[in-house]
Amino acid sequence: MTKFDSGRLGRGAAYVSDPSGSRHAKFMQLSARALIPLGLLAAWFVVGVAGKSYEAAHAYLGRPFPAIALIAFVAVAMPHAAAGAETIIEDYVHDDALKRRALAANRWAAKIVALAWVAGIVLIAAAK
Amino acid sequence: MANADAGRQADKRPLSPHLTIYKPMLTMAMSMAHRITGAALYLSVALLALYLLGLGLGPSAFAAVSWIASGFFGYLVLFLFSWAALHHLLGGLRHEVWDRGLYMDPKGRELMVQATLGGGIVLTLLLWIASAIAG
Numbered sequence: 522m523t524k525f526d527s528g529r530l531g532r533g534a535a536y537v538s539d540p541s542g543s544r545h546a547k548f549m550q551l552s553a554r555a556l557i558p559l560g561l562l563a564a565w566f567v568v569g570v571a572g573k574s575y576e577a578a579h580a581y582l583g584r585p586f587p588a589i590a591l592i593a594f595v596a597v598a599m600p601h602a603a604a605g606a607e608t609i610i611e612d613y614v615h616d617d618a619l620k621r622r623a624l625a626a627n628r629w630a631a632k633i634v635a636l637a638w639v640a641g642i643v644l645i646a647a648a649k
Numbered sequence: 650m651a652n653a654d655a656g657r658q659a660d661k662r663p664l665s666p667h668l669t670i671y672k673p674m675l676t677m678a679m680s681m682a683h684r685i686t687g688a689a690l691y692l693s694v695a696l697l698a699l700y701l702l703g704l705g706l707g708p709s710a711f712a713a714v715s716w717i718a719s720g721f722f723g724y725l726v727l728f729l730f731s732w733a734a735l736h737h738l739l740g741g742l743r744h745e746v747w748d749r750g751l752y753m754d755p756k757g758r759e760l761m762v763q764a765t766l767g768g769g770i771v772l773t774l775l776l777w778i779a780s781a782i783a784g
Binding site for chain 1: 695711780
């Protein structure tokens, strides 16, 4: 029997329960519910922009309701996506160091994508 | 972070049965589809963020990103994005039903899978038709 080291990062990590799972599951469920209306709205406005010229797309997305709906969508969708990608990384990346790096990259990527999205919308709506 | 593989002892423990052990089933395929569409949505939202940023920065920046939402490739991106979003949304609703213990019997779960698979395709087509009508 291995000597028991307490703590998540010690050798005992494989033997202790990690209660963060239920918080993760609850968050996924809650954000998923919020994404029912927000995802439908986002899909509608994203499809609406198909094939539009610069002027047409700018005018279309610069209106208050699409702009607010798309910002609200990404504010919930990116944390939801990051949490989902976290599960995928934990399931398939087995090398410990690589896993840590992938998890950190995922957290940053989600923030950067959300920031770029919001900055884009704000610039579009502000220029009107 | 769940870290079940730490420690040398982990190597000696039996593996839990994974995908290759089971007979392929529709419910399993849909579980995989839920993950794949989720990951694809992450990537397509990143792509669309680039498009929005280009649109916000002005006509010359827009020229560099307009391929994301127009032309053959753009329509393909938007069509797959909308399908993935609706399919993933229905997948979530399927789990809301299953979480309540409903439709868990062999017939019920097959029905749920078929309804979400077909529903995703039908809703995507309806979305594009409605969008074309709305202009």
